[in-house]
Amino acid sequence: MTGAASPLALAERGRQVLPGVIASAIVASAASFLAEHYSAPVMLLALLLGMSMNFLSKQGSASAGIEFAAREILRIGVALLGLRITLDQIAGLGWQVVVLVVVSMAATILVSMAAARTLRFNVLFGFLTGGATAICGVSAALALAASLPAHPAKERATSFTVVGVSALSTLAMVFYPMLAQWLGLSPHATGVFLGATIHDVAQVVGAGYSVSREVGDTATVVKLMRVALLVPVIVCATSIARARGDVTGGVRAPLLPWFAVVFILLAVVNSTGLVVADIRQLGSELSRWCLIVAISAIGMKTRLQELATVGLRPIVLMVGETLFLAALVLALWRVLA
Numbered sequence: 512m513t514g515a516a517s518p519l520a521l522a523e524r525g526r527q528v529l530p531g532v533i534a535s536a537i538v539a540s541a542a543s544f545l546a547e548h549y550s551a552p553v554m555l556l557a558l559l560l561g562m563s564m565n566f567l568s569k570q571g572s573a574s575a576g577i578e579f580a581a582r583e584i585l586r587i588g589v590a591l592l593g594l595r596i597t598l599d600q601i602a603g604l605g606w607q608v609v610v611l612v613v614v615s616m617a618a619t620i621l622v623s624m625a626a627a628r629t630l631r632f633n634v635l636f637g638f639l640t641g642g643a644t645a646i647c648g649v650s651a652a653l654a655l656a657a658s659l660p661a662h663p664a665k666e667r668a669t670s671f672t673v674v675g676v677s678a679l680s681t682l683a684m685v686f687y688p689m690l691a692q693w694l695g696l697s698p699h700a701t702g703v704f705l706g707a708t709i710h711d712v713a714q715v716v717g718a719g720y721s722v723s724r725e726v727g728d729t730a731t732v733v734k735l736m737r738v739a740l741l742v743p744v745i746v747c748a749t750s751i752a753r754a755r756g757d758v759t760g761g762v763r764a765p766l767l768p769w770f771a772v773v774f775i776l777l778a779v780v781n782s783t784g785l786v787v788a789d790i791r792q793l794g795s796e797l798s799r800w801c802l803i804v805a806i807s808a809i810g811m812k813t814r815l816q817e818l819a820t821v822g823l824r825p826i827v828l829m830v831g832e833t834l835f836l837a838a839l840v841l842a843l844w845r846v847l848a
Contacts, residue, residue, distance in 0.1 A: 534577065535561075561809065588799075595798075623644065649806065658749050692722075704837075707733050712734055715730050
């Protein structure tokens with residue numbers, strides 16, 4: 512009976528989540544279409560379009576699937592990010608760049624948490640925004656949100672972080688190449704600066720290759736190293752969840768979530784050279800789609816009225832984090848180069 516009931520239970524679960532997953536996928540498709548035709552950040556569009564469909568998450572057949580997309584599809588997308596990274600890419604940067612990236616990431620998160628406490632926020636909000644700023648923008652925000660302890664305001668905090676990091680990343684893509692030129696940075700130094708400071712991968716690529724191919728290649732590899740640092744930061748997030756007694760179904764959160772394990776395994780396998788380019792491209796595209804679907808679902812769970820009440824202090828926090836990271840990277844480069 513148990514063996515026969517399991518497929519039935521899976522079928523029933525699929526029936527429950529399918530409407531919400533389809534709704535999230537439709538919003539994601541619309542956001543991708545608009546982003547492609549109007550050169551706007553796709554994650555930001557997915558979030559905003561999702562917010563306009565907030566009524567779907569309240570009651571009815573779509574609510575379970577929206578919750579599933581916001582949690583499980585999100586984790587699949589984060590896991591597949593491992594196909595973007597190889598160990599050779601990181602080793603080829605040199606120890607100076609590795610130290611610069613690690614130190615700037617850790618310092619930005621710690622300063623963000625301290626600033627959040629000073630501004631009378633939950634310190635975990637500083638961890639979330641600091642991690643998004645220091646690591647890989649929207650992808651990091653979503654991954655950390657999936658790992659941090661449950662909190663009544665977590666969905667709103669995640670939505671605000673996505674909006675803030677998308678806007679700041681776009682501004683950085685425009686202004687940071689001009690700043691690097693004004694400072695007289697070499698092509699290699701410009702690539703390191705852009706890759707170590709701009710939040711999202713797409714904006715790093717856009718900023719780097721707008722300068723030159725050499726700058727774009729360096730910036731992209733530095734950025735992918737920041738993506739690799741997502742794993743130890745996720746471990747820190749889940750350690751916080753365990754320390755606070757966060758449980759799911761009566762079971763404590765594992766120290767290393769399954770999606771972080773898959774991320775590591777895919778990065779290691781990708782480093783062997785056995786993964787063909789087509790598979791890497793497919794995995795990267797599937798990861799991108801999963802993250803867009805997930806952020807669409809998170810948008811559906813967020814009320815625009817609640818997001819509008821955050822006030823000026825969170826904006827000050829995120830702008831301050833962004834400026835701190837840029838200044839620190841420039842200072843560290845002068846010391847280490």
